[in-house]
Amino acid sequence: MLLPEKAFIRRIRLHAGLAAGIIGIGDDCASVRIPAGHEALITTDFSLEGVHFVRKLQPAAPIGHRCLLRGLSDIAAMGGIPLAAFLSLALPGRLPQAWTDEFLRGLLDLARAFKVTLAGGDTAKSPGKILADIVVLGSVPKGKAILRSGAKPGDRIYVTGSLGGAATTLRMLLKGQKRNIPSEDLDKYSYPTPRLEVGRILREKSLASAMIDISDGPSTDLSHLCQESGVGAEINADAVPRARHGKLRREVDIHSALDGGEDYELLFTASGSKRVPTLIANVPVTEIGRIVRGRGMVLASHNKSQKLIPKGWEHFRK
Amino acid sequence: MLLPEKAFIRRIRLHAGLAAGIIGIGDDCASVRIPAGHEALITTDFSLEGVHFVRKLQPAAPIGHRCLLRGLSDIAAMGGIPLAAFLSLALPGRLPQAWTDEFLRGLLDLARAFKVTLAGGDTAKSPGKILADIVVLGSVPKGKAILRSGAKPGDRIYVTGSLGGAATTLRMLLKGQKRNIPSEDLDKYSYPTPRLEVGRILREKSLASAMIDISDGPSTDLSHLCQESGVGAEINADAVPRARHGKLRREVDIHSALDGGEDYELLFTASGSKRVPTLIANVPVTEIGRIVRGRGMVLASHNKSQKLIPKGWEHFRK
Numbered sequence: 001m002l003l004p005e006k007a008f009i010r011r012i013r014l015h016a017g018l019a020a021g022i023i024g025i026g027d028d029c030a031s032v033r034i035p036a037g038h039e040a041l042i043t044t045d046f047s048l049e050g051v052h053f054v055r056k057l058q059p060a061a062p063i064g065h066r067c068l069l070r071g072l073s074d075i076a077a078m079g080g081i082p083l084a085a086f087l088s089l090a091l092p093g094r095l096p097q098a099w100t101d102e103f104l105r106g107l108l109d110l111a112r113a114f115k116v117t118l119a120g121g122d123t124a125k126s127p128g129k130i131l132a133d134i135v136v137l138g139s140v141p142k143g144k145a146i147l148r149s150g151a152k153p154g155d156r157i158y159v160t161g162s163l164g165g166a167a168t169t170l171r172m173l174l175k176g177q178k179r180n181i182p183s184e185d186l187d188k189y190s191y192p193t194p195r196l197e198v199g200r201i202l203r204e205k206s207l208a209s210a211m212i213d214i215s216d217g218p219s220t221d222l223s224h225l226c227q228e229s230g231v232g233a234e235i236n237a238d239a240v241p242r243a244r245h246g247k248l249r250r251e252v253d254i255h256s257a258l259d260g261g262e263d264y265e266l267l268f269t270a271s272g273s274k275r276v277p278t279l280i281a282n283v284p285v286t287e288i289g290r291i292v293r294g295r296g297m298v299l300a301s302h303n304k305s306q307k308l309i310p311k312g313w314e315h316f317r318k
Numbered sequence: 319m320l321l322p323e324k325a326f327i328r329r330i331r332l333h334a335g336l337a338a339g340i341i342g343i344g345d346d347c348a349s350v351r352i353p354a355g356h357e358a359l360i361t362t363d364f365s366l367e368g369v370h371f372v373r374k375l376q377p378a379a380p381i382g383h384r385c386l387l388r389g390l391s392d393i394a395a396m397g398g399i400p401l402a403a404f405l406s407l408a409l410p411g412r413l414p415q416a417w418t419d420e421f422l423r424g425l426l427d428l429a430r431a432f433k434v435t436l437a438g439g440d441t442a443k444s445p446g447k448i449l450a451d452i453v454v455l456g457s458v459p460k461g462k463a464i465l466r467s468g469a470k471p472g473d474r475i476y477v478t479g480s481l482g483g484a485a486t487t488l489r490m491l492l493k494g495q496k497r498n499i500p501s502e503d504l505d506k507y508s509y510p511t512p513r514l515e516v517g518r519i520l521r522e523k524s525l526a527s528a529m530i531d532i533s534d535g536p537s538t539d540l541s542h543l544c545q546e547s548g549v550g551a552e553i554n555a556d557a558v559p560r561a562r563h564g565k566l567r568r569e570v571d572i573h574s575a576l577d578g579g580e581d582y583e584l585l586f587t588a589s590g591s592k593r594v595p596t597l598i599a600n601v602p603v604t605e606i607g608r609i610v611r612g613r614g615m616v617l618a619s620h621n622k623s624q625k626l627i628p629k630g631w632e633h634f635r636k
Contacts, residue, residue: 028395029359041347050445077346088451127368128446
């Protein structure tokens with residue numbers, strides 16, 4: 001038997017509430033009005049059990065939150081405004097209904113907080129583990145999306161928030177040290193905020209020349225930005241805002257900060273002629289380096305300089 | 319290790335070719351310009367190994383074709399115009415590269431035929447079987463989408479093409495009788511045409527009051543349309559266009575025609591006052607019944623009348 005699709009649709013209809021201009025779940029397609037003068041932004045992200053999350057490590061609500069967060073963070077990284085989300089969800093037959101309910105609650109709470117309508121999707125019975133794929137549709141004024149490809153030599157490199165906290169919490173969870181994680185760190189890991197407001201302000205004020213979200217780890221995401229822009233980068237190790245973590249609120253080490261993924265902060269570049277505030281929408285913004293000619297990335301500190309290698313975040317893979 | 323994502327992106331960039339107004343793969347989001355006066359249409363559809371396809375039964379190219387077809391058919395059923403597609407693809411580590419290449423070839427050939435740009439997606443290593451999720455973004459003039467909810471008592475019910483051919487071919491494939499299937503039937507099963515042209519003409523001429531695509535089987539899809547419209551239906555069994563199949567080109571039985579899925583034809587309703595052509599965009603269109611008050615569905619033939627039960631297509635489930 002299929003998932004009871006009608007019941008699922010009814011539950012989502014009940015919870016989601018469709019915004020004006022959106023015709024949603026229960027038709028062949030959802031139809032969404034894009035604001036006048038805007039173009040559509042679309043992003044899709046898998047959340048696969050055993051790849052992007054491990055069911056035993058976390059309750060279902062933060063997994064649902066993160067599923068949608070991944071899409072919202074991509075919209076933020078373009079300076080966009082999210083409009084609607086679409087969830088494709090395949091569930092194994094033996095999964096308790098409570099898991100699905102909690103997963104949806106986590107996802108829909110985040111959707112409501114950012115006025116995003118869950119407007120459609122697909123359901124199936126999974127032949128194996130839990131499979132989710134989230135699509136977020138947003139919009140941005142025509143020609144104003146902040147791309148990865150706009151960085152120029154001389155531009156400064158900035159990040160929002162602090163780095164490495166999520167990876168450090170996750171490492172402790174994977175080691176079975178959950179009880180040693182302060183609730184402050186666990187909450188921050190479980191419910192990160194998409195930086196939509198920061199992205200929107202950077203776009204409105206034409207501050208950023210290029211932007212990407214930090215989901216795979218800053219070193220990897222910066223390398224993507226450099227590749228798309230055809231430039232290199234020099235990071236000042238001493239300037240990197242490292243997350244404070246654990247009972248003693250110690251700063252995480254530089255490698256956790258630069259290679260750890262899942263922080264969902266933004267990394268952007270801005271021309272040296274722009275004055276970038278140190279706080280945007282209440283989020284700290286820190287200059288961590290600059291864009292240079294060439295192709296490589298360098299990590300410099302007060303006494304030495306070394307090659308910065310993108311160490312891709314690989315979720316739960318070994 | 320992850321799928322070699324860069325290689326995948328490069329391959330898609332090479333094959334896909336981005337249309338004007340679309341910024342695609344390689345950024346946080348794709349950005350797509352929706353034509354002036356149009357609204358966006360979005361649909362998402364899983365293609366899961368073991369649920370929607372069985373790898374041993376078919377080469378990879380028709381599986382890729384069908385993956386995109388599922389989305390295009392949903393756009394057709396709204397009277398829409400497809401613009402861009404987004405593919406999320408999770409592949410098991412041991413899958414031969416040739417399978418992926420052929421899957422993409424089937425998908426991209428169909429995309430090109432209907433001027434749809436593959437503009438983004440996500441990739442992951444699958445913890446189990448092959449998982450694909452296709453998103454199609456299209457557009458339709460504002461307020462002109464043909465919904466499932468517009469059918470009224472007295473409206474006539476129509477279908478495009480002939481019904482039950484796909485289910486009959488699939489049944490033979492599942493029984494290991496591939497060599498008994500004429501190549502004509504196998505080709506038709508492997509590469510169905512999305513009825514985009516028919517959908518567009520029905521919308522432009524304001525002929526259809528409601529529409530749905532036949533992917534789950536006519537009895538099930540008609541029941542969805544009736545439910546969304548709050549009406550019942552009477553089907554004339556003798557009028558149903560049954561597919562001709564096999565070496566003797568015999569018509570399939572009425573149950574295969576009404577319950578078999580995957581035909582990807584359109585089912586629509588039109589007011590009795592409209593003159594619906596018997597051929598639209600070279601596709602036969604047949605009147606098969608009418609919409610009635612109430613909630614049930616009836617199957618009537620010259621000598622008897624019985625309840626029509628939606629017998630949902632359940633892909634490869636028992």
